[in-house]
Amino acid sequence: VWVTDSWASWVAGTLDGIRDAGRWRAPRELDARGPQGRLADWPVISFASNDYLGLTAHPALSAAAHEALDRWGAGSGSARLVTGARPVHTDLEAALARWKGTDRAVLFPTGFAANLGALSTIGRPGVTLLSDELNHASLIDGCRLARASGAAAEVVAHADVDAFAAAARRACSDGQRVAIVTDVAFSMDGDVAPLSDLAKVAAEHGALLVLDEAHAVPGLHTSTELPADAAAAIAAAGGAVLRVGTLSKTLGSLGGFVATDHAFADLLVNAARSYIFTTASTPADSAAALAALRLLGSDAGSELVATLRRHLDRLMPGHPSPIVPVVLGDEERAVAASAALLERGLLVPAIRPPTVPVGSSRLRVTLSAAHTDAQVDQLLEGLAAIGWRP
Numbered sequence: 001v002w003v004t005d006s007w008a009s010w011v012a013g014t015l016d017g018i019r020d021a022g023r024w025r026a027p028r029e030l031d032a033r034g035p036q037g038r039l040a041d042w043p044v045i046s047f048a049s050n051d052y053l054g055l056t057a058h059p060a061l062s063a064a065a066h067e068a069l070d071r072w073g074a075g076s077g078s079a080r081l082v083t084g085a086r087p088v089h090t091d092l093e094a095a096l097a098r099w100k101g102t103d104r105a106v107l108f109p110t111g112f113a114a115n116l117g118a119l120s121t122i123g124r125p126g127v128t129l130l131s132d133e134l135n136h137a138s139l140i141d142g143c144r145l146a147r148a149s150g151a152a153a154e155v156v157a158h159a160d161v162d163a164f165a166a167a168a169r170r171a172c173s174d175g176q177r178v179a180i181v182t183d184v185a186f187s188m189d190g191d192v193a194p195l196s197d198l199a200k201v202a203a204e205h206g207a208l209l210v211l212d213e214a215h216a217v218p219g220l221h222t223s224t225e226l227p228a229d230a231a232a233a234i235a236a237a238g239g240a241v242l243r244v245g246t247l248s249k250t251l252g253s254l255g256g257f258v259a260t261d262h263a264f265a266d267l268l269v270n271a272a273r274s275y276i277f278t279t280a281s282t283p284a285d286s287a288a289a290l291a292a293l294r295l296l297g298s299d300a301g302s303e304l305v306a307t308l309r310r311h312l313d314r315l316m317p318g319h320p321s322p323i324v325p326v327v328l329g330d331e332e333r334a335v336a337a338s339a340a341l342l343e344r345g346l347l348v349p350a351i352r353p354p355t356v357p358v359g360s361s362r363l364r365v366t367l368s369a370a371h372t373d374a375q376v377d378q379l380l381e382g383l384a385a386i387g388w389r390p
């Protein structure tokens with residue numbers, strides 16, 4: 001006998017631990033197209049999605065996806081480098097690069113895979129990654145992979161430019177190559193990284209700036225945009241910029257990408273394991289994202305951003321992202337508030353430790369251009385009923 005206990009009892013014990021900690025979770029089915037739907041037969045308006053511009057249910061995306069399905073079928077059949085590459089992937093990458101103002105973009109199956117691919121690729125001995133303490137799980141796991149390949153990775157205090165500068169200085173004086181890794185808009189707080197200051201730190205240290213732009217909605221707030229001359233200044237100092245994004249939020253589809261220069265793009269294609277050893281995105285998902293980009297470049301796209309801005313200003317004037325945290329403190333309070341809102345037909349999730357620090361449990365409200373003014377009225381009434389006002 002090699003083990004003292006069976007796997008079955010280990011699993012049961014681990015699950016008991018999760019249950020005892022009050023952290024048990026299971027998916028709840030939301031039968032919906034857009035914000036309005038039914039949650040286990042209870043009619044709800046969702047303020048929980050990352051579909052910021054309401055594009056998941058936009059007819060232009062559905063039509064493009066249908067056309068791609070008819071032309072290329074449901075799946076791509078293999079990895080991009082084998083036989084999975086379709087013209088729609090190439091077109092999408094070109095459109096993403098134009099959107100981000102970079103030479104190239106490399107498509108991954110998800111944003112999570114894009115972060116793993118980018119950070120594991122740069123993770124080599126002689127590299128130090130400096131990662132904001134509130135970064136998304138995919139950046140954290142990317143740093144772990146980088147560390148496993150011989151890089152050093154340090155967690156830096158949230159949005160603390162001086163701490164990033166000091167850590168970069170230390171690493172450089174030890175002869176290390178530096179990468180500064182940060183979310184642009186943070187997924188649980190909805191605040192924004194000090195982008196222009198971090199870009200200066202990157203330029204001063206010839207660093208690589210890795211930006212996860214998953215929750216940044218272009219045009220919503222200037223603070224989520226890298227200053228126009230920043231990338232050139234970083235490149236002139238021997239650094240570079242990787243802009244990681246997802247197709248699953250603002251673009252209403254599924255997939256991830258890294259937008260960057262030609263050389264880095266070639267490196268990702270040849271070294272990022274989450275690009276090489278995975279099946280290419282479905283043609284339908286890619287076609288939908290391409291349709292979303294076309295829409296964003298039109299007046300209709302600007303109108304969607306303006307609608308989102310208007311909704312957001314009713315909750316938190318001038319807030320830079322569509323994520324509005326309503327911090328309530330202890331876990332029970334957040335769970336009770338979420339339940340009270342659900343009673344009123346408002347789906348607003350409670351976010352608790354370990355996702356956020358102990359004592360900062362909250363409601364995470366996300367707004368979408370797909371919400372109507374009347375739905376935002378209802379949300380404001382619900383929040384007022386639990387004691388929160390703008």
Ligand SMILES: Cc1ncc(COP(=O)(O)O)c(C=O)c1O
Binds near residue numbers: 110112115183212255
């Ligand atoms: C900041 C951030 N980066 C990356 C991701 C992963 O993107 P995807 O859902 O496309 O895997 C998410 C969330 O899903 C996120 O919030």
